Amino acid sequence: MAIRPDWMTGTLNLVAGTPDFTTTGSALQTAAIQAGDAIITATGYVLIIAEITGQNSGRLFDNCPVAAAGAGQPLRVRYQPDGSRVQAAVRMMRDLLTTGNLEAFAALVGEEDAVPVFVGPGVMKLVPKSEFGPDDTKGNLAALAALENIANLTELAAIAKANDQFVVMGADGTITLKSIESVTDAIAEKYKLPAGGTVDQLLDATGAAISKAGLPISEAAQKALGTKSSYNWIINGDFTINQRGGVKKPANGVYGFDRWKGHAGGIEQIIEALPAGEYTLTWSGGGAGSFGGQTKASPIKATVVAGNASVVVPATATKVSVVHGDASASDPWSKCVRPSAEEERLCYRFxxxxxxxxxxxxxxxxxxxxxxxxxxxxxxxxxxxxxxxxxxxxxxxxxxxxxxxxxxxxxxxxxxxxxxxxxxxxxxxxxxxxxxxxxxxxxxxxxxxxxxxxx
CATH class of the missing domain: 2.60.40 (Immunoglobulin-like)
Known part of the structure; x- marks a missing residue:
């Protein structure tokens, strides 16, 4: 092939210390400029091209020297002879072939269902396909095979597949398939719920049905029931329910707000069947009240006998509560407030x-x-x-x-x-x-x- 003349179209821009270069009006790709071709600068430097990145851009193998840098200088590219390119490609292929891999592969005699495998650098042999198993990069199959009762995975592989079935391993190490229905039925039979249960029953640890009332009370719950925050024996203690539409302080003996009637000392509520024990009466709003034979300001701690108990508080009282135990150190109201619907139902009893x-x-x-x-x-x-x-x-x-x-x-x-x-x-x-x-x-x-x- 004839030697092509130098490409001298356009101008060249070189920057010192960088391999990147640009041109103006050069059409480098159209001109088939390639790696290995050389740029000859006006100052006589020969710079080898490593890559053409566009019609007017490319990269050098080395950074541009300071003496060769400059913008707008005439472009001159000398093509590398095609023979040199072919020789370089052949030399590269020859280097690759001298590893011995092709010779090793060519020396094998083909066999049915055999796979060539490298067993060393430049050394190969044929291995039967049956020796290859599924990919177990995560070690799952190895872990399964290591189980004590599994002799090998061949038994598992020999089982005919079927939908909706479990793989079940027997005590003797045999592996079988069982339908999901048979397994779930066995589980249901083992943990069968007792017959005749009701909506008010729960299951104990043995699976027997017991009523909620029969549940044991934890030690923590028992302690809580004995504290000031357990239960408010006063009904309508915040005076929000008034079915009669009366006043808070009516005439003595006359009911106004639900559960409260007028009293010479303020307003009174009769607690029905209060169990014997120690209780604390508290209210907000000041004034003196009466409970358990004592008349004084809130709180009033008293020990009462079983039966109906009279509670008298001032007409200015709010947030009235009677709780079990000693609550004289703090106001228990926030801990014993009931929902309004429950409070109404308690009032409807009276x-x-x-x-x-x-x-x-x-x-x-x-x-x-x-x-x-x-x-x-x-x-x-x-x-x-x-x-x-x-x-x-x-x-x-x-x-x-x-x-x-x-x-x-x-x-x-x-x-x-x-x-x-x-x-x-x-x-x-x-x-x-x-x-x-x-x-x-x-x-x-x-x-x-x-x-x-x-x-």
Whole structure:
């Protein structure tokens, strides 16, 4: 091949101390400038090109000398002869072939299902494919094979695969497949729950069902029950419930806010069936109160006998509490506050007001004017005792007639109060003894029934 003339198109920019160079208008890639070609500078330096990176950029093998640097100097690139390039490539291949690897591979005689393997530098041999196992770079198979009861992995490999099955190892070291269903059924049988359980039962450590009431109390819980933070025996101690709509300090003996009635010393609450023991009465708001035979400012620590206990606090009192034990060193109120819904239910045991604008009740009449009928009034809590009743709003209207406004309380069954009424007239269109009654007066205004079981 003829020698190509030097490429002398464009200008050259060289920076001292760096191998990078640029050109202007040189089209180096179009001109097929390659590594090994040489830049001849105007000052006579010959700089060998290591790489062409673009039409007007490249890199030298060495950093540019200071004397060769400069911008805008004429570009002159001398091509390396093609023969020199071919000789260099052949020499590189020859060097690679002299390692002995190709000779070692060429010396092997091929066998079926055999794989050539290097056993040393330039040395190879054929190895049967059966000697190769799966990749176990994480050591999982080695760990499995090392288990005492597994003789080898061949037994596991020989098992026919199937879906939804477990691999199970027997005591004799044999490996089998079992369906997931059979394994889970065996587990369920071993840990079978007792029959006849209820929603109020839990399981003990043996798997037997026990009631929540029968659970043992931990030592920590027993200690907590004996401290000032255990339970507040006062109901409506923050005076947030007022079903009667009364005042906080009514006349003596008259109830205002739920559970509280007027007293010469302020306001009073009777605690029902307080167990014997030591208790502490506390309140905020100042003044003197009475509890357990003592009258003084809060707190009042007293030992009481079992039974109904009177608690008197000033009318200015707030956050009233009676807790078991000695709580005279601190105010226990924040530790014994109940949710408002629970506080209301405790109040309903002693007093409950029924408004009748939307209360439709079943009445079983005898079918004759003046006869007795029974009204079942649903209430949220069983009351302390058979309550007295007071009806506001004149007579109660029901379909086809009138009933007397006076309700006589007969007794309490669960959360229903059974009341009797006098039927004034019978106008049931179908003659049946059942009626619908709404608690409202003749003008349609809502009637009210107060059920009172207070002391």
């Amino acid at each position: 007093f409950y007001r029924i408004t009748g604008s939307e209360n439709w009740l079943a009445v079983a009449a005898t079918g004759a004017a003046g006869a007795k009928a029974f009204v079942y009034l649903s209430i949220p809590e069983k009351m302390r005792t058979s309550p007295s009743s007071t009806v506001y709003g004149n007579a109660s209207y029901f379909t086809g007639g009138w009933i007397n406004s006076t309700l006589l309380v007969d007794g309490v069954i669960g959360t229903h109060v059974i009341c009797t009424v006098n039927v004034q007239s019978i106008q049931n269109p179908d003659g049946s003894p059942s009626w619908l009654v709404r608690l409202s007066n003749s003008s349609g205004a809502a009637s009210i029934i107060d059920l009172d079981a207070e002391f």
